[in-house]
Structures are given as C-alpha cells and as structure tokens.
Amino acid sequence: MAKESSAFQIDENKRKQMQAEQExxxxxxxxxxxxxxxxxxxxxxxxxxxxxxxxxxxxxxGKSVGLLDIDIHGPSIPKILNLEERAVQATGETILPIxxxxxxxxxxxxxxxxxSNDAVIWRGPMKYQMIKQFLKDVDWGSxxxxxxxxxxxxxxxxxxxxxxxxxxxxxxxxxxxxxVALSDxxxxxxxxxxxxxxxxxxxxxxxxxVCPKCxxxxxxxxxxxxxxxxxxMNVPFLGRIPIDPQIVQSCDSGQxxxxxxxxxxxxxxFKEAMLPLLNLEEKR
Ligand code: ADP
Numbered sequence: 423m424a425k426e427s428s429a430f431q432i433d434e435n436k437r438k439q440m441q442a443e444q445e446x447x448x449x450x451x452x453x454x455x456x457x458x459x460x461x462x463x464x465x466x467x468x469x470x471x472x473x474x475x476x477x478x479x480x481x482x483x484g485k486s487v488g489l490l491d492i493d494i495h496g497p498s499i500p501k502i503l504n505l506e507e508r509a510v511q512a513t514g515e516t517i518l519p520i521x522x523x524x525x526x527x528x529x530x531x532x533x534x535x536x537x538s539n540d541a542v543i544w545r546g547p548m549k550y551q552m553i554k555q556f557l558k559d560v561d562w563g564s565x566x567x568x569x570x571x572x573x574x575x576x577x578x579x580x581x582x583x584x585x586x587x588x589x590x591x592x593x594x595x596x597x598x599x600x601x602v603a604l605s606d607x608x609x610x611x612x613x614x615x616x617x618x619x620x621x622x623x624x625x626x627x628x629x630x631x632v633c634p635k636c637x638x639x640x641x642x643x644x645x646x647x648x649x650x651x652x653x654x655m656n657v658p659f660l661g662r663i664p665i666d667p668q669i670v671q672s673c674d675s676g677q678x679x680x681x682x683x684x685x686x687x688x689x690x691x692f693k694e695a696m697l698p699l700l701n702l703e704e705k706r
C-alpha cells in the first residue's frame with residue numbers, strides 16, 4: 423500500500439512538473455506573434471536553405487524573427503549562417519539565442535553539441551524532452567515570427583514541436599520537382615492535416631536552372647510538379663526557387679543568400695514565397 427501511494431505521489435509530482443513546463447512554454451510562445459514550421463518529406467530538398475532565406479527575408483522586411491533549428495541528427499543552420507564557432511549563453515534556466523542582427527536571432531541544437539561531427543543517438547522521448555527544453559528555456563523575447571527548421575519526414579521532432587507549440591500558424595512544405603520527392607510531400611501534407619496544422623503553402627525548390635551567362639531557364643528536373651500537387655491537395659503554392667550555384671556557395675560560406683544576392687531570380691522567389699506570411703492574421 424505504502425509503495426502504491428509513493429508511486430502515486432511520483433506520478434502526481436511528474437504531472438505537476440509537466441504542467442509547469444507547459445505553462446512556461448505558453449508564456450514564452452505568447453510573446454511570439456507567429457510560429458511557422460518548415461517541413462519536407464525527405465532530406466536534401468533545401469528545407470534548411472528555405473528556412474534560413476525566409477527568416478532572413480522576414481528580418482530584412484523589418485520583422486523581428488527567431489530561427490530555431492531542431493534538426494537533432496543534422497543541424498545545418500549554424501553552418502549556413504557561419505555561426506559554428508559561436509557559443510550560446512545560459513544563465514540559470516535561461517538560454518539566450520545568438521543575435522545575428524538586431525532583428526534576427528538564431529538557436530540551434532547544433533550549438534549544444536560538442537563538435538559538428540557528433541552523431542546523436544536519441545530515442546523519441548529524449549527528442550521530445552530536448553525540444554521541450556528549447557521551447558521552455560530559450561528566451562527569444564518578443565518576436566513577430568519564429569521560423570522552425572524541422573528535420574525531414576514526419577517523425578518525432580515535427581510531431582513534438584507541433585504538440586508543444588499547441589497553436590502554430592502552420593507549415594511551409596519544401597519539395598523538389600521530381601515525383602519521388604512529391605510522394606513524400608503528400609505524406610507530409612497528410613501529417614499536417616492529421617495534426618490540424620494549417621499548410622501555409624508548398625515551395626518547389628531547385629525548380630529549373632537559370633544560366634548565369636545568358637539568363638535562360640532550363641528545367642533540369644521536371645518542373646511544375648509541386649504546383650500541380652499543391653492544387654490536387656488543395657493547399658496554396660508559394661512559388662518556385664530555381665537552382666542557383668550561388669546558393670550552394672552562400673550556404674557553404676555562411677552568408678545569407680537573399681541578403682548578398684538580393685537582385686537574383688532565386689532571391690526574388692524567396693521574397694515572394696514570404697509575402698503570404700506577412701498577411702497572417704494575429705492570433706491573439
Ligand atoms: P535539407 O535541409 O532539405 O536537407 P539543405 O537546405 O541543407 O537541404 O540543402 C541541401 C543542399 O542543396 C545544400 O548544399 C544547399 O546549398 C543546396 N541548395 C538548396 N537549395 C538550392 C537551390 N535552389 N539552388 C542550388 N542549391 C541549393
């Protein structure tokens with residue numbers, strides 16, 4: 423009997439602790455007007471690239487933006503933004519994001535891993551705890567937008583973040599024009615529907631190649647599949663981002679592409695894809 427009552431006490435204490443943690447997350451999230459998840463059905467389609475360039479575009483348009491990278495197995499935001507050597511500051515239970523500019527703050531699981539070559543073996547509940555700790559402890563202050571770069575697929579991390587945020591504005595889904603990627607993206611859209619997370623739109627990345635010499639556009643992979651699929655699945659289409667070798671170079675050298683190549687076709691496409699976000703209604 424005594425054993426049972428102490429087990430009950432532990433359960434009760436755990437429940438109270440979980441409640442307090444969720445309350446703390448609500449307090450933090452309340453200061454953020456819009457939370458946007460960037461998802462993709464599979465890796466390598468340019469999800470992190472789109473997340474970074476949307477976040478930077480929003481910041482360049484005068485919004486205060488946080489970029490959160492929860493890709494536990496392959497955080498790439500620190501590399502894309504040349505922040506790999508930066509250490510985050512923590513005081514007590516508060517972690518401060520890195521301030522890239524006055525209105526762009528960045529936080530990545532990558533900052534908390536010792537070396538970029540570390541392989542993390544974490545099971546579902548540990549991932550949930552990690553993401554929960556991020557949301558609970560990272561002090562973003564007031565933000566207009568939090569852009570979350572989530573790992574590819576429909577696994578533990580996107581599920582955790584959707585549940586913990588409780589009321590995110592929605593997801594932007596990144597795909598490439600090839601059919602294989604498109605079947606994955608359908609699964610991603612269904613995942614959002616099942617979680618009642620609005621799909622803000624689909625971005626077709628690596629859609630055509632613009633010749634740097636003559637400016638002519640060539641469709642290396644099939645183009646337009648993302649738009650067709652978005653229509654079929656009844657979700658908005660946010661545009662096509664062409665292949666641009668400068669994007670690879672920017673990602674590798676840590677210079678935000680939309681900032682450094684602002685007049686390029688791809689940068690314009692990133693900016694256009696961002697426009698519907700500026701029209702999101704305030705939730706509260
Ligand atoms: P994911 O997050 O989906 O795994 P990344 O954003 O890391 O993909 O992009 C994978 C690679 O593709 C990176 O080297 C990136 O620079 C490159 N890339 C992404 N989008 C484009 C594009 N539109 N044109 C050229 N290279 C791109």
